[in-house]
Amino acid sequence: MSVTRGAATGNTSTISVTPWYGFTGAVSLSCAITPTAASDPPTCNVPATVTVTNENPQNATLTVTTTAATAMNQRLRMPWAGAGGAVLACVLLFVPLRRRSWLALMAWVALFAAMAGMGCGGAAGGGGGGGGGQKDPGTTAGTYTVTITGVSGGMTETGTVALTVQ
Numbered sequence: 001m002s003v004t005r006g007a008a009t010g011n012t013s014t015i016s017v018t019p020w021y022g023f024t025g026a027v028s029l030s031c032a033i034t035p036t037a038a039s040d041p042p043t044c045n046v047p048a049t050v051t052v053t054n055e056n057p058q059n060a061t062l063t064v065t066t067t068a069a070t071a072m073n074q075r076l077r078m079p080w081a082g083a084g085g086a087v088l089a090c091v092l093l094f095v096p097l098r099r100r101s102w103l104a105l106m107a108w109v110a111l112f113a114a115m116a117g118m119g120c121g122g123a124a125g126g127g128g129g130g131g132g133g134q135k136d137p138g139t140t141a142g143t144y145t146v147t148i149t150g151v152s153g154g155m156t157e158t159g160t161v162a163l164t165v166q
Contacts, residue, residue: 006068
């Protein structure tokens, strides 16, 4: 079985419980994956029981789950955050000058630009420690062994499935 990390499809395998010598009854199933992955280990799931009622094999579905690689601590992007300064600057530019001097108008624009810079950019950089851009590598790529165990009464049988995480 070959699985791409985080895949929603292609991560199942059919397990067949074949009765021997006329056996009938319930078989308890479990699974385990070895070795343990360094990051986000894969998990497996099989139905808890399969009931054999005649000489025909009974099928169960083994499902393997992995974790896709993801970026963590991404900054929230707000496209409107920088628009406030541009809007106010435009308003100041179109305010009737009447008897104001250009020097006074430029002082207002400079003051507003400084305030906008402190509100949008200055405070945002001070938090630190967020680690933006770090990633969760997801399930470690490699080869694993899935062991399926069937138990009924005093009988125990195991089987394995090779798992490759890409």
